Amino acid sequence: MIPRHLSIAAVVLIVAALGTALYVESLRRPGRTPAPAQMEKPVAAPIAGAPERVVLYVADDEAGTVRSLFVSVPLPEPRAERAREILRALLARYTEAESPHPLGPRSDVNNVFIVNGTLAVADMNSAFADQHRSGVQVEDLSVFSIVETLAANLPGVNRVKLLIDGKERETLAGHADLANLYDVAAVGRWVAETQNHGLP
Numbered sequence: 001m002i003p004r005h006l007s008i009a010a011v012v013l014i015v016a017a018l019g020t021a022l023y024v025e026s027l028r029r030p031g032r033t034p035a036p037a038q039m040e041k042p043v044a045a046p047i048a049g050a051p052e053r054v055v056l057y058v059a060d061d062e063a064g065t066v067r068s069l070f071v072s073v074p075l076p077e078p079r080a081e082r083a084r085e086i087l088r089a090l091l092a093r094y095t096e097a098e099s100p101h102p103l104g105p106r107s108d109v110n111n112v113f114i115v116n117g118t119l120a121v122a123d124m125n126s127a128f129a130d131q132h133r134s135g136v137q138v139e140d141l142s143v144f145s146i147v148e149t150l151a152a153n154l155p156g157v158n159r160v161k162l163l164i165d166g167k168e169r170e171t172l173a174g175h176a177d178l179a180n181l182y183d184v185a186a187v188g189r190w191v192a193e194t195q196n197h198g199l200p
Helices: 004-028 034-038 079-094 128-130 136-153 184-197
Strands: 051-060 064-073 111-113 119-124 159-164
Touching: 051 079, 051 111, 051 136, 064 079, 064 136, 079 111, 079 119, 079 136, 119 136, 128 159, 136 159, 136 184, 159 184
Parallel strands: 119 159
Antiparallel strands: 051 064, 111 119
């Protein structure tokens, strides 16, 4: 005769196996798996902070310039974290289906560092650079859009540096110079000229 504790263990194992099989089958049903496009975008943690009105400088490939756009974004208190969330709002515009300046779907900003109150260092992720289209205009528009957005929302910042995954890179996708610092005033003049007269 089989001992009672072995009989109970056998019943428990059978019930567990049936439960696992039912769970696995439920996962296979249509509608349970996210679409590939949904899986491509990183899931950001919710931001603790009240929505604030900020200005984004959004690149427009057809016009060949960047234009200001006021939006409401939830922002944390620390200045560098605020800057990161503002850039994330900008990149979100570029990953939308009808973007005027398409970027790769996983493009993101890892961090923004403020040095001595005047230098903003934006550390972009590798997807931002690796999936970026190559070309002088499209690369410059991405960089100038980031520089102008940071400058408009961070009073006192007069230079911007871009890193990729915490490292220096010579160019964005073969053209835009990432090795040097960008002068905010010079970028601002370029933006004003192109808005007034189109591409130089």
